[in-house]
Amino acid sequence: MIFPKSSDSQALNCINISMEAKHAKYIRRWLVVIGLMIFFMVIVGGLTRLTQSGLSMVEWKPIMGIIPPLHESEWMQAFEKYKQYPEYKVLRPTMTLTEFKFIFFWEYFHRVIGRLIGIVFFIPLMIFHLKGWLTRKWKIKLWTGFALGGAQGLMGWYMVKSGLVDVPYVSHFRLAAHLGLAFFIFGYLYWLYLMLKKPLTQSFDSKLFKISVIGFLLLTLQILFGAFVAGLDAGWGYNTFPKMNGSWVPFAFSFQEVIMSKAGVQWLHRLWGTLLLLYFLVAWVWTVKQKSTAFIKSLSAWSILTVFQYIVGVLTLIWVVPVWLASFHQVMAFILIAVGLTCVYFARSEDSTK
DSSP: OOOOOOOGGGGGTTTTOOHHHHHHHHHHHHHHHHHHHHHHHHHHHHHHTTTTTTTSSOOOOOOGGSSOOSHHHHHHHHHHHHHHHHHIIIIIITTTTTHHHHHHHHHHHHHHHHHHHHEEEEEHHHHHHHTTOHHHHHHHHHHHHHHHHHHHHHHHHHHTTTSSSSSSSSOOHHHHHHHHHHHHHHHHHHHHHHHHHHHHHSOOHHHHHHHHHHHHHHHHHHHHHHHHHHHGGGGSSOOSSSTTTTTOSSSOHHHHHHHHSHHHHHHHHHHHHHHHHHHHHHHHHHTTTSOOOOHHHHHHHHHHHHHHHHHHHHHHHHOOHHHHHHHHHHHHHHHHHHHHHHHHHHHHHHHTTO
């Protein structure tokens, strides 16, 4: 993100928060590293889902799970465990060991990145803590971030367990919770970064703030609806646009059908995406005539990226979910979250009296 120039001392004036400038600089850089790692993990998580690899590791070993099978006998043992569960029995009864190694790799890689994030988070945070760089409020904020990371690991296993019982599919609600928590953690840490970069103000334009917050909430819901689509593999059907195989509502309309059926969740994702696009176009037209500020620039970028994301989503659908494009669609959602948070923060940190 691009920020207006400000001195390090200005970054210390965050409401109710203070920290030495030289320490704040290092903590900002550390948060950037964590954010980039989370970004990469979300990409790998999406590829894990798109390659149908998420149920390949049927055990959760937070410590020893870092060691993969190293010998052929260990691979055979892992494969035999996988064969005991519904995904192999129902969907992949002819799978070979070589094919199993491929899906195992993606899930293993995803889990290893999660462990690395925990290490890169914990060790520097302990150093900052022991060196006395953090105020009491910053200790609470940063250790909360670490606790959220631990909760994400538990949420991931809770999601996987839903596909190891009776049916070879994870719950799309749990998948949405897992993805949503990942985005929330990133957003939380990015907000802390912004607090160290540019001060909040007591005087700000409440209308612009409301516009950005509403847009962010609409975007958040759209991402969760997208997770429903991914969880139910709903993108592999109704691959026409704007109608769904010739119909605007190709299912018996009810609340249960909207959130539980493939047709329903895809319809909801389409509808909400269109409403989100219209909202940003109207918001941009309404605000762009105002003076050029960091908020207006970030809102313009947010609106343009939303249009682009809408196009990418349509292409992903009508091209029947190619892995590279579906992954890019998820990457764009992540970028939209970052730009959206920047927009919300600028609306909250620009002095309306100027």
